[in-house]
Amino acid sequence: xxxxxxxxxxxxxxxxxxxxxxxxxxxxxxxxxxxxxxxxxxxxxxxxxxxxxxxxxxxxxxxxxxxxxxxxxxxxxxxxxxxxxxxxxxxxxxxxxxxxxxxxxxxxxxxxxxxxxxxxxxxxxxxxxxxxxxxxxxxxxxxxxxxxxxxxxxxxxxxxxxxxxxxxxxxxxxxxxxxxxxxxxxxxxxxxxxxxxxxxxxxxxxxxxxxxxxxxxxxxxxxxxxxxxxxxxxxxxxxxxxxxxxxxxxxxxxxxxxxxxxxxxxxxxxxxxxxxxxxxxxxxxxxxxxx
Amino acid sequence: xxxxxxxxxxxxxxxxxxxxxxxxxxxxxxxxxxxxxxxxxxxxxxxxxxxxxxxxxxxxxxxxxxxxxxxxxxxxxxxxxxxxxxxxxxxxxxxxxxxxxxxxxxxxxxxxxxxxxxxxxxxxxxxxxxxxxxxxxxxxxxxxxxxxxxxxxxxxxxxxxxxxxxxxxxxxxxxxxxxxxxxxxxxxxxxxxxxxxxxxxxxxxxxxxxxxxxxxxxxxxxxxxxxxxxxxxxxxxxxxxxxxxxxxxxxxxxxxxxxxxxxxxxxxxxxx
Amino acid sequence: xxxxxxxxxxxxxxxxxxxxxxxxxxxxxxxxxxxxxxxxxxxxxxxxxxxxxxxxxxxxxxxxxxxxxxxxxxxxxxxxxxxxxxxxxxxxxxxxxxxxxxxxxxxxxxxxxxxxxxxxxxxxxxxxxxxxxxxxxxxxxxxxxxxxxxxxxxxxxxxxxxxxxxxxxxxxxxxxxxxxxxxxxxxxxxxxxxxxxxxxxxxxxxxxxxxxxxxxxxxxxxxxxxxxxxxxxxxxxxxxxxxxxxxxxxxxxxxxxxx
Numbered sequence: 001x002x003x004x005x006x007x008x009x010x011x012x013x014x015x016x017x018x019x020x021x022x023x024x025x026x027x028x029x030x031x032x033x034x035x036x037x038x039x040x041x042x043x044x045x046x047x048x049x050x051x052x053x054x055x056x057x058x059x060x061x062x063x064x065x066x067x068x069x070x071x072x073x074x075x076x077x078x079x080x081x082x083x084x085x086x087x088x089x090x091x092x093x094x095x096x097x098x099x100x101x102x103x104x105x106x107x108x109x110x111x112x113x114x115x116x117x118x119x120x121x122x123x124x125x126x127x128x129x130x131x132x133x134x135x136x137x138x139x140x141x142x143x144x145x146x147x148x149x150x151x152x153x154x155x156x157x158x159x160x161x162x163x164x165x166x167x168x169x170x171x172x173x174x175x176x177x178x179x180x181x182x183x184x185x186x187x188x189x190x191x192x193x194x195x196x197x198x199x200x201x202x203x204x205x206x207x208x209x210x211x212x213x214x215x216x217x218x219x220x221x222x223x224x225x226x227x228x229x230x231x232x233x234x235x236x237x238x239x240x241x242x243x244x245x246x247x248x249x250x251x252x253x254x255x256x257x258x259x260x261x262x263x264x265x266x267x268x269x270x271x272x273x274x275x276x277x278x279x280x281x282x283x284x285x286x287x288x289x290x291x
Numbered sequence: 292x293x294x295x296x297x298x299x300x301x302x303x304x305x306x307x308x309x310x311x312x313x314x315x316x317x318x319x320x321x322x323x324x325x326x327x328x329x330x331x332x333x334x335x336x337x338x339x340x341x342x343x344x345x346x347x348x349x350x351x352x353x354x355x356x357x358x359x360x361x362x363x364x365x366x367x368x369x370x371x372x373x374x375x376x377x378x379x380x381x382x383x384x385x386x387x388x389x390x391x392x393x394x395x396x397x398x399x400x401x402x403x404x405x406x407x408x409x410x411x412x413x414x415x416x417x418x419x420x421x422x423x424x425x426x427x428x429x430x431x432x433x434x435x436x437x438x439x440x441x442x443x444x445x446x447x448x449x450x451x452x453x454x455x456x457x458x459x460x461x462x463x464x465x466x467x468x469x470x471x472x473x474x475x476x477x478x479x480x481x482x483x484x485x486x487x488x489x490x491x492x493x494x495x496x497x498x499x500x501x502x503x504x505x506x507x508x509x510x511x512x513x514x515x516x517x518x519x520x521x522x523x524x525x526x527x528x529x530x531x532x533x534x535x536x537x538x539x540x541x542x543x544x545x546x547x548x549x550x551x552x553x554x555x556x557x558x559x560x561x562x563x
Numbered sequence: 564x565x566x567x568x569x570x571x572x573x574x575x576x577x578x579x580x581x582x583x584x585x586x587x588x589x590x591x592x593x594x595x596x597x598x599x600x601x602x603x604x605x606x607x608x609x610x611x612x613x614x615x616x617x618x619x620x621x622x623x624x625x626x627x628x629x630x631x632x633x634x635x636x637x638x639x640x641x642x643x644x645x646x647x648x649x650x651x652x653x654x655x656x657x658x659x660x661x662x663x664x665x666x667x668x669x670x671x672x673x674x675x676x677x678x679x680x681x682x683x684x685x686x687x688x689x690x691x692x693x694x695x696x697x698x699x700x701x702x703x704x705x706x707x708x709x710x711x712x713x714x715x716x717x718x719x720x721x722x723x724x725x726x727x728x729x730x731x732x733x734x735x736x737x738x739x740x741x742x743x744x745x746x747x748x749x750x751x752x753x754x755x756x757x758x759x760x761x762x763x764x765x766x767x768x769x770x771x772x773x774x775x776x777x778x779x780x781x782x783x784x785x786x787x788x789x790x791x792x793x794x795x796x797x798x799x800x801x802x803x804x805x806x807x808x809x810x811x812x813x814x815x816x817x818x819x820x821x822x
Contacts, residue, residue: 052776052777077776078779086773088770088773090770093771095774096716097720098712099715100695104789109777111789112708112782113784114784115787117791124789160778
């Protein structure tokens with residue numbers, strides 16, 4: 001379990017807090033989404049959850065960050081990174097460049113931690129298969145497209161098998177197919193007991209895969225709830241959180257008085273169908289029906 | 292490896308490596324200059340080349356090994372960027388046909404931001420990279436980069452980069468030191484011929500009756516001070532352009548107030 | 564040309580343990596500098612380096628790369644020292660104020676042979692050894708993984724950096740920016756070009772450091788390697804014998820002089 005209690009943080013010499021009084025509780029074996037406008041402190045929160053704040057970035061951190069019963073501020077960074085894997089935002093910077101092939105790049109973290117050779121090879125093969133990058137293994141990580149690099153960056157953390165995975169916009173460079181595949185893999189990992197915290201703003205995917213969402217706005221957690229509750233909340237615009245296309249359509253319909261004002265807004269297609277009263281029976285006639 | 296040793300032993304081992312390397316380099320220079328080995332004058336068959344090469348290379352390796360262990364990961368991550376700056380800018384300048392090298396901008400920048408130890412590693416490995424990619428000729432000169440890094444780091448520590456007009460002066464001084472230190476390698480390993488233009492200048496000094504070592508020293512004094520003056524000035528300008536949050540990331544730059552004398556922002560207190 | 568010049572032909576020289584090749588290079592350098600007569604270097608080049616290059620099927624690249632580096636140096640060396648060597652007495656050839664001395668030419672020959680040896684041996688190592696393998700082998704032999712990281716990462720960063728530099732240069736030229744003839748003004752033109760280039764690279768550093776730490780780069784665990792490095796008993800023996808020969812090349816002449 002991850003528990004943040006009254007966490008406030010200011011970068012060194014900045015004179016101003018980026019996060020204030022953040023309370024957050026994340027259950028083990030779940031996928032938790034954190035959403036919010038850019039600049040709301042998502043990257044900062046990701047670094048706090050993974051121990052890089054305050055170990056590397058310094059600055060002024062107050063409150064407590066407890067992961068698996070241990071306070072991160074009392075652990076050395078090496079112990080933090082063995083608990084929490086961090087996938088950073090820009091895959092180009094996640095690639096270490098220390099190895100000349102994708103295979104070597106995936107093994108880099110395990111080499112640093114002293115994983116036995118056979119074990120490394122089998123984990124590389126397994127994760128590459130999961131993320132469908134097996135055919136890239138012998139290529140240079142710098143010759144890949146942004147999307148491929150992002151998959152390599154994610155894979156390079158998955159091979160470490162940390163019990164907690166924090167991912168800062170892990171699908172920013174991916175096409176819709178790649179994005180769905182990554183979330184499918186995350187769901188499998190959750191099934192195997194991994195705790196996943198994902199900073200992401202694609203509402204359809206969060207609704208389909210996340211167990212819980214937290215909204216970061218105004219330097220604190222402005223709201224928490226199920227994806228359905230958060231994504232259909234009237235304050236999404238104000239938070240800088242994008243709603244799904246169904247919610248947006250329903251909201252427009254409501255503004256124009258096409259639907260009753262009190263009906264809860266839909267988030268998924270199924271909910272939208274019910275909301276708008278679509279069913280096989282209400283299907284508009286098509287030219288084929290006339291024949 | 293020995294990374295598991297207790298912190299104190301590691302620290303003193305690192306200091307020992309750096310000190311031993313420095314002593315070897317100084318002793319090598321002193322021997323070559325003071326004891327001007329005989330025989331060089333007639334056929335170039337003395338061991339001066341061996342001594343110059345061995346002394347400088349072993350010294351550089353020891354200093355690099357002692358320095359790298361002190362560096363945190365953020366600094367290590369910066370060094371490849373700095374070396375790439377050294378090499379790409381150096382090549383660009385060569386292509387544009389400028390009369391200077393400007394191949395140590397990265398080294399100086401790292402020394403100023405992260406301290407002389409980081410600069411030393413940057414400079415030495417930049418020469419190793421030259422050797423691995425383009426040309427092994429700069430390899431024996433690696434120790435010159437140590438001098439540049441140490442002087443640049445010291446200049447930063449005493450506040451040279453807080454004033455616009457001081458970096459050129461520090462560059463000038465560094466250039467003189469670099470010229471002096473590199474002269475024995477140019478003379479005894481390369482016979483004064485490290486490149487076309489420089490070789491001709493060495494020849495001109497020899498024709499005026501100077502010894503080989505004196506000629507390579509004078510040749511260095513003609514080009515290095517100007518080169519380092521421009522390098523330090525460029526670094527001063529870059530520092531002014533870097534975002535202050537980035538500069539704050541480096542404990543060395545923060546601790547020694549390398550760029551500004553402005554007081555720290557007061558630590559904030561959470562609202563409510 | 565800023566990529567490592569590795570030419571992978573898969574020859575027996577390529578398949579040697581990189582540390583064996585590095586020890587051979589260092590031993591050769593010590594030998595030719597310890598025995599500074601030109602014919603020692605000539606024997607090494609003809610007897611060791613060229614046959615090794617032939618076995619490695621790298622003869623062509625070795626001559627091309629080595630020649631490009633050596634030609635200007637050797638020409639300058641012969642001209643400058645032939646004409647202006649301070650110890651020159653025996654006139655070989657004279658034309659007006661210019662005079663070539665035998666001592667100068669001998670000096671150029673002795674120094675030049677060593678430089679040829681130094682350059683060819685280093686280039687041969689680089690041509691036959693992938694930098695990644697060299698770094699893994701050295702790390703396994705006890706070098707700090709930090710060195711290995713910096714070298715490998717730089718080698719891959721330079722092409723990326725160069726393409727950014729080229730893009731900026733092209734953009735400047737497209738804006739009709741001419742390169743002035745005055746060197747000082749040229750430096751002035753360079754500044755706006757260098758600024759964004761260098762700054763952009765440095766602002767990425769923070770994230771790169773974070774990503775490395777996240778993958779245990781700061782770990783004190785004993786590191787392992789994905790790829791095994793080829794080695795043999797013969798090579799292990801050679802790695803002891805070659806330095807001993809080099810030491811002998813230093814010590815024997817000294818003893819000789821004393822006796």
